[in-house]
Amino acid sequence: MAGEIVPPENHSAADTLDNDGSTVQKAQFSDRVLIRSILSGGAKLAGQKVRISGWVKTGRQQGKGKFAFLEVNDGSCPANLQVMVDSSLYDLSRLVATGTCVTVDGVLKIPPEGKGMKQSIELSVESVIDVGTVDPTTYPLPKTKISAVARIRNALAFATHSFFQEHGFLYIHTPIITTSDCEGAGEMFQVTTLINHTERVEQDLIDNSPPTEADVEAERLIVKERGEAVARLKAAKASKEEITASVAQLTIAKASLAHVEERSRFKPGLPKKDGKIDYSNDFFGRQAFLTVSGQLQVETYACALSSVYTFGPTFRAENSHTSRHLAEFWMVEPEIAFADIHDDMNCAEAYVKYMCNWLIKNCSDDMDFMDKNVDGDARKG
Incomplete structure (x- = not known):
């Protein structure tokens, strides 16, 4: 496509090399x-x-327990770094379990020839700084490199914003909780506080019997008596201290009456009105749901800002518990004013190309992993 924007290289200062690549740089905000x-x-x-x-x-321990080889991964790439630790530095039995967290200082060395190493560099440890042990019998952690999926998704999310920002779109934050069904796009998850409230009420009725009408009348009588007491003190021009104390007792009596009257209205089950659930006492005073789409909101913004998009979580309560129907997923929704179907098609095509180019340029190792272990056609096309 003419004028197509090519995604830039996605390198951070944390993993670049100085000058000719002979000196490593520390990660930002860390000394590692x-x-x-x-x-x-x-x-x-x-x-x-x-x-x-x-x-x-x-x-694994080697040399009859004199040293150990560790394959360490920090999540920055699919590959592991081989780390060699001498037994004089640390108890090797506490290091070799899968999932053990380590921080070590050492010297980078070229592995001896003939070791069958796939890497051209390894770390010889000089000091063990910190170790977070894990019990493999209690927490049997898998060795699968599922971090590749997280890195690819992170790259695609970043690239999505890059694409639309570079093409003059404004990012709109649409609400996750909404009262609209967005043109019936799908079954909706309901958001309500009524269930929690009902459970508390029912438990309260079990723990404490609801007050009877006689209990309510008794509380009303106390309020009446204390109100009359305040009136008598004022009529007798009693001291300020006496009146204040009497008013305080009246206030306590009124609060007690309000509590008893409220509990007398408690009933098990969801509140209903005219045979239907009464949402007037719900958090929002009406039915509310998790959004199935931000389309309605961005359409409104497009009428003033021309080109906008939203990118965020959406929820569908479809009655289909299969891998083909996700209950939660992130959706990209652009809206363009003064455009026709051909403009929309060009935008969609440019976006898909941009995403593919971004993956090829910035996620090559992870795409190789997906091609080998998940989808043999991941890099074809």
Whole structure:
């Protein structure tokens, strides 16, 4: 498409290399180095001292317990960094369990030839800074690299905003809780506080019997008597202290009466009016739902701002519990004023191309993983 915007490289300062790539940079807001940065630099980083943090994916003791090899991942990329720890530095039995969290300082070295290493660099630990142990029998953590899905989704969300911002769209925050059905786009999840209120009322009725009419009349009599007492004191021009004390007793009596009258109206079950649930006592005073679409809101904004979009969670209470019907998902909804169907088609096509290019440029390793382990056609087309 003419004038198509190509997505920029998505590199952060946390995982770039200095100058010729021979020096690693620390992650922003941390004194550690991202494993992705180390693996990207490879053998050129040999001799550099670094601190890494991450989780042990696999671990094994070697040399009759004299040292251990750990495969550590910090979530910055699919690949792990091999870390070698000597037994003189730490109890190796506490390090090798899958899921163990570690922070270590060490020197990057080129692995000896003939080790069958897939990586051109490994870390030889000089000191163990911190260890968060995990009991593998209680918490059997999987070794599956599901983080690839999270990184791809993160990249697509970022790219979505980049695409629309670069094309002059304004991002609109549409409400998640709404009273509109948005043209009947799907079954809706209802949001209500009535159920919690009803449960509290029913439990209260179980724990404390509701007051009878006689109880209510007794409270009313007390209020009447204390009101008359205040009137008598005022008529007798009693001291300010006496009147204040009597008024305080009257206030307490009125509060007690209000509480008793309220409890006398308690009934089990949801409140109803004319045979239907009465939502006037609900949080919003009417029925409310989780949104199925932000379309209605962005259409309104488009009538003043021309090109707008919303990108956020939507909810569908479809009675189909399969992988084809998600109860919650994120949806992109652009609205363009002064445009026709061809303009809409061009926008949709440009968006899809932009997303694909973004993945190829910024998520190559994760796409390779998906191609190998999930969908063999992930990179075709």
